[in-house]
Amino acid sequence: TAAAVEDRVCELRQTRKLGPARIGPILGLPASTVHRILTRHRLNRLAWLDRPTGTVIRRYERDRPGELVHVDVKKLGRIPDGGGHKVLGRQAGRATRSSVGFDYVHSVVDDHSRLAYSEIHPDEKVATCAGFLARAAAFFQAQGITRIERVLTDNAWAYRKGLAWKNVLADLGATGKLTRAYRPQTNGKVERFNRTLLDEWAYIRPYTSNTERTAALTDFLHTYNHHRCHTALDGQPPITRVNNPAGQYT
Numbered sequence: 001t002a003a004a005v006e007d008r009v010c011e012l013r014q015t016r017k018l019g020p021a022r023i024g025p026i027l028g029l030p031a032s033t034v035h036r037i038l039t040r041h042r043l044n045r046l047a048w049l050d051r052p053t054g055t056v057i058r059r060y061e062r063d064r065p066g067e068l069v070h071v072d073v074k075k076l077g078r079i080p081d082g083g084g085h086k087v088l089g090r091q092a093g094r095a096t097r098s099s100v101g102f103d104y105v106h107s108v109v110d111d112h113s114r115l116a117y118s119e120i121h122p123d124e125k126v127a128t129c130a131g132f133l134a135r136a137a138a139f140f141q142a143q144g145i146t147r148i149e150r151v152l153t154d155n156a157w158a159y160r161k162g163l164a165w166k167n168v169l170a171d172l173g174a175t176g177k178l179t180r181a182y183r184p185q186t187n188g189k190v191e192r193f194n195r196t197l198l199d200e201w202a203y204i205r206p207y208t209s210n211t212e213r214t215a216a217l218t219d220f221l222h223t224y225n226h227h228r229c230h231t232a233l234d235g236q237p238p239i240t241r242v243n244n245p246a247g248q249y250t
Helices: 003-016 020-027 031-040 090-096 126-143 157-161 163-172 184-202 210-226
Strands: 069-077 102-110 116-121 150-153 175-178
Touching: 003 020, 003 031, 020 031, 069 126, 069 184, 102 126, 102 184, 102 210, 116 126, 116 210, 126 157, 126 163, 157 163, 157 175, 163 175, 184 210
Parallel strands: 069 150, 150 175
Antiparallel strands: 069 102, 102 116
16 A cells, blocks of 8 residues: 555544544545555554544653552442432432432552452542551551552642642652643553443442442452553553562463
8 A cells, every 4th residue: 555545544543533434535535555554553442542633642661560550540429328310210219319428439450450449438629538548558458569669640739739638748758740631541540440340340330339339449449459451561560560479370
């Protein structure tokens, strides 16, 4: 295929987000040829593109555990006693959900190993974020990550201005780093973890109470860290990149 034609295929993919079945008729090419061109240029998956700009997302991975950790908070509506709409149905669930408030799931993911730690809190205030980071560091140390060097967060006020947050960073000997505004891809590993958290814990089955869902988080985290295959780790769970005595996980 001529280079100019390949350039046009890539342009349509990045500007209009079209697939092979749509690009093919425009350029008079078989869809299979378009797919091979997109694969050659690493454009065959839309997940690899920044959706607003079409720019290929530059993926990175730090060389060792603890070199960089990603921190984020996911806001979830609490489940009323007896269950919400997933248990009772839309109409009945609507009557029970008012004024139950929200849970804030604070999570941290190690960039190299993808080892994850989460806690559920009633807010995302500075003191809460700071306490969470200190406990997360203790968890990582217990797993073999003896030092956290840098902590990547979004631009929330608690991370930018919070004195207690900065004090914990200083106690850990870590440097705080903020993502670019409106660029959540920079903190993509914890953003992707949040999606897994929702799919495989929060929404995996109907819960009859908020307490029941909260209790299930511990088992999810153990499965994620010790048993769940991770595509970025050659199908191995995160713990294998942190502590692998005698090669037992390989």
